[in-house]
Amino acid sequence: MKLLIVEDEPNLLSILRKGFAENNNEVSVALDGTTALEMIHNYNFDVVVLDVMLPDINGIEICRRLRASKNFVPILLLTALGTSENIVTGLNSGADDYLVKPFKFGELDARVNALHRRAHQETDKIDVITIGDLEINGRAKTVKRDGESIILTAKEFKLLYYLGKNAGRIVSRDQILDNVWDINFDMNTNVVDVYITYLRKKVDKPFSTKLIHTMKGLGYVIKP
Numbered sequence: 001m002k003l004l005i006v007e008d009e010p011n012l013l014s015i016l017r018k019g020f021a022e023n024n025n026e027v028s029v030a031l032d033g034t035t036a037l038e039m040i041h042n043y044n045f046d047v048v049v050l051d052v053m054l055p056d057i058n059g060i061e062i063c064r065r066l067r068a069s070k071n072f073v074p075i076l077l078l079t080a081l082g083t084s085e086n087i088v089t090g091l092n093s094g095a096d097d098y099l100v101k102p103f104k105f106g107e108l109d110a111r112v113n114a115l116h117r118r119a120h121q122e123t124d125k126i127d128v129i130t131i132g133d134l135e136i137n138g139r140a141k142t143v144k145r146d147g148e149s150i151i152l153t154a155k156e157f158k159l160l161y162y163l164g165k166n167a168g169r170i171v172s173r174d175q176i177l178d179n180v181w182d183i184n185f186d187m188n189t190n191v192v193d194v195y196i197t198y199l200r201k202k203v204d205k206p207f208s209t210k211l212i213h214t215m216k217g218l219g220y221v222i223k224p
């Protein structure tokens with residue numbers, strides 16, 4: 001899993017980072033709410049482990065902002081605030097789970113895995129992205145536009161799916177390299193531009209309305 005841990009207490013952060021990394025997860029960290037929101041906006045995480053008491057924006061407000069922006073990444077709130085009222089407030093803000101400190105890492109790990117499984121089961125059921133007359137089926141790995149099937153290579157589909165997941169949002173070349181190719185390419189490579197050209201020939205060129213747009217100096221966006 002790709003995990004984001006948002007925690008400002010150094011000792012606890014070190015324990016969590018080490019524990020999740022030892023279980024073969026890719027772990028990123030944020031020490032404050034502002035950084036956390038920026039990272040969640042720019043990268044795709046499977047689960048976010050979020051402390052409530054942060055030095056700037058608290059975890060409750062972060063949940064509210066994410067849900068208001070239609071970002072439904074699974075969130076587990078981790079906090080010392082354990083009254084019924086605190087738990088209700090946390091869950092009503094948009095969190096998916098709530099664990100009170102002190103806790104055993106094994107329980108936290110199990111809860112995070114459960115959130116990940118649940119999210120993927122739900123995604124498998126409804127993983128269809130619609131942008132105008134374009135339909136991207138993430139489960140079946142198929143693409144249709146105006147009812148007409150479009151045949152893509154595996155990498156072309158992964159790029160289109162990533163753009164679709166971020167529909168209406170500009171994604172940079174670096175973000176695309178990180179999320180679609182999953183390796184550290186030479187950032188001077190033009191592989192992203194090449195594959196965008198491939199997609200345009202198949203997804204845009206045969207149709208009157210163009211969906212894939214270049215935002216000069218910023219990256220690309222797919223939108224009606």
